[in-house]
Amino acid sequence: MILFVAVLLPVIGAAWCALPRSHAAAPYVNAAAVSTSFLLTLWIAAHTAATGHVVAIAGWVSVDAFAAILMLGIAAVACSASIYSIGYIGHLHAPPRRVRAYYANLALFIVSMLAISVCVEPGLVWIAVELTTLLSVLLVSFVDTREALEAAWKYMVITLLGATVAVLGVLVLFWSQHVAGGTSFTYAGLAADAHRMNPILVAAAFALLLIGFGAKIGLFPMHTWLPDAHSQAPAPVCAMLSGVETSAILYVLLRLMPLFRAIPSVHASTWFAIFGTASLVAAALLIVQTHDLKRLFAFSTVEHMGVIVLGASIGTLSGNLAVVWQILVHGLTKSLCFYAAGAVALVAGTTEFAKVRGLQRHAPLVGTILLVGSLAIAGAPPFAVFLSELAIALAAISVGQVWLAAVLLAFVGIAFAGTIAKVAGMMLGRENEGLHVHPAPGVVRGVLVACAIPVLILGLWIPAGLGNLFTQAAAQVTLP
């Protein structure tokens, strides 16, 4: 029951927006509903750490350790995005009708993402994935400029195309299990039936799911929509899309990895290594030449998805531990980066590197948080992303894949240099004469500080319960 309440609570925010003249209170009702959902998620995560799972409907809706980590990440970012929206969207002075539509859409988008974490039946999971696209398209086009509409259209077409390919993958997966006499069409049921399933059908399902969901994750070469959508959307939506939406879809593939890896002829690890490396390399090279802060963080998402996929290709317990860790810390850190980028847009009116200089002098709080977020996401020690990337490299070396570790470290290094050079120029460079700086709203500044705290702490200390969840989650996606 508590799972349904936690997932569906944000619907209250959406229902409120359906009322006439509700726009003034809509941001607060939405933030209250999503925050309560986050608190319930904390309880669910703690309960899962202690007992191993929370079940609502066996075989359909339940949460285990890995799902709890994903749910925690989604709820945390959704909570901060909802509060941040109060300041950010309020500052845009949009018409009341659009404000109501924004909060209704945001709430339903959050529900669809939480649904991915609690559903264990791939058919239901696919529906949740499709809904994340449908419910976020109008959020991407919220500012209603030609560029935002172009980004939203591109996002919708490519990800829906991917979803259509993926649904055939789900159907072929069901078919292959059905032919093998299996009955439990869940992540665990599929893994249990792996040895009886037809390798050709499983390989076909893997290919369809990798291409289909890969488009939504932003894996190279299906990533072209991602920098556009993740840079044109309002900052809190970017935080949701980049921070948790991409990794929520990747989570689905990771849950199916025990099945795919159990059948050697599928070559799942090899394909993961190829797509992960290609995404990492392409993103690192694009980061170096990008002209806009939000696009830089969007390319950084492609880079991190590449790193996670590459880490998942190793297949050892230590590799998967780093992967699960990276999924959570990337979400928290990337959302902070987009909040900082949104604050830059509010303060300076643009996020283009060439137009914003000397930010540290005029907006020291925003500048400092931007620097902290950029260092953290680029992989500087002692932040958590550094630890997870190092752990993935060490896991690769431990199984003799030195080349993989070398590629990882080299291109993460290039992305690091590109990110820091561009952000440093924005903060410390000689200030532009035409730059008019406005103060950031108090709510925005408050969220920036609050979101920086876990990013700082998690690199140095992991709470025991969270550590327990990570160990269980890594074991769930590792072949015995």
Add this chain to the structure above:
Amino acid sequence: MSNYHAFEPEINALICGFFVLSAFGMVVIRQIGACLTVFIVQSLLLAASAFVLGAEPLSWHLIAVGCVTLLSKPILIPYVLRRLVPREIYTVREISQALDVPTSLLVALGLALIGFALGTRLVGAAPLLAKQNVIVGFASLLIGALVLAVRREAVPQMLGILAMENAAFLAGIAIAPDFPLIAELAIAFDVPLLAFIVSILTRAVYRRVGSTAVGELAALREHPQ
């Protein structure tokens, strides 16, 4: 019923043949209104295939899927589109496709052959009816992707996505007839939601840009400094 059993593969083969023809039609027909009509016909064929497969042996599950498809795709989607997308768009004749019609047709033929080859490799020892649907489903899926690539107008692009869904479900009803009904029902109602969201976005593009030629939108790109 025994006579029906003998004719069932023939009837289904006929439906599958018209289905793949409708996929080709969506590549080459330039009038946007006619494109929508072809999509409606294709959706009716999908529902017909579900009824044929569900009749013998009797499967209420597949018949329910056919009914839901009949309600959502040929009825709800055109209704949503006609209500939300500006009326004048349906009279537009698309003249700036990424590929001209003969070339598109040739590429579609090539994709159909690839789809047939992929589908044939997958079906192996599956029953004849499943073979027909899977092979035609794979071919039509690839042709649907081509529609997305070559059309520049919003409505035909959306119909390309929906045609791909039709193709996936044509294969799906044959290979996974016991797929949990709750999921299939949700999928069937997810499609009108898709049409609703796309229509709103199409309207916004029309209002802001003055046309629905989404293929012409190309302001977002990387500018190396």
